[in-house]
Amino acid sequence: MKFLLIALLLVFTVSCAQEKKPILGDTPFQKELNAEYKDATTSPLKKKDREHFEGLVFFAFDSAFVVTASIERTPDSKWFKMKTTTDRLSQERVYGILNFELKGTAYQLELYQGQELMTKEGFEDYLFLPFLDNTNGDSTYGGGRYIDLSIPEGDTLIVDFNTAYNPYCAYNEKYSCPIVPRRNYLDTDVTAGVKKFHKSEE
Template sequence: MKYFLNFFLLLSVLSCSQKKQPILGDTDFQRKMNADFKDASKSPLKDKDRKGFTGLDFFKFDSSYVVQASFERTPDEVPFKMKTTTDRMPMYVKYGVATFELEGQEHQLNIYQSMDLMNEEGFEDYLFLPFLDTTNGESTYGGGRYLDCEPPTNGVIEIDFNTAYNPYCAYNEKYSCPIVPRENYLEVKVEAGVKAFQNH
């Protein structure tokens, strides 16, 4: 999983430190996120939040949120500066459009590619899918969530909303996070992936 690379654009070395408590989570994705959030070398949490951290809140895995979307490549798009929560303006390009059905409705989402990550070995094909939905500000983070995608195969791209995660600025305002473009708003509840963070 490469969610942290949207903010650091650096490869992180996985630590093999022993954990005194088992890592919580129903899926590999959930366990991986919880492990990273507990690890002081990777965690976006503030020290005070990490010390009492036992696990993120996730929706239960739901296979209906794993969709096979038809994909249309948009090769002639002009790169643009994506707004973030700070003055940073990273360069992205619209890679293509995914069309799929969810909750009985047809939806479309733009998929983007980071101009910086294109030049990172191993991430030339990394695709970024930020989205908003009607759970934002209620059960999920108000600023929307992100997904990582693999390149399409034969005109189809898999979107697994169970792996939707929050921008790092949902946990700590020191991070600079891409703001989800308004055209990637889904008029539907996406009750999958990571829920809003409740710090105590």
């Protein structure tokens, strides 16, 4: 009887060890995002997608997509209503214009600040960088991707396109996601960050 209990305990222990798989990812950003999406309390995934979720698919980290951008601040910019994937309108303003080079070519992107997020603890310095590029609809989500940034002390900002992620509505249509303004289109292939997500069959 004692032997049987020990055997059952060993089987249970091995089973639990097999079920608890390590979080996948080659960088801290990738591991953090995969952990968030695997956790039912923080994941935007539908239940059927989360049940089979092993990790998001990322481009390999590429230092060429880590750029230093100069900021032209726009302190007099007006608040405007940014369209989203639902009827909701997000109150935003252009915090500044980013100027940078990507693989030898100069680009500009508008950097946004949300009126509602400014009042939330921990998001007072949050800046939102949505962008489109030539991979959208092919290897990446058709609606473009986002990068999270913070207000810098100086007039430059490190932009790491390896941390580009999909809007939540790429995984679940119940979410309301800001639509990337067309002016934030980069006429190049940004092969960095999160790739397109393939949902489970209904």
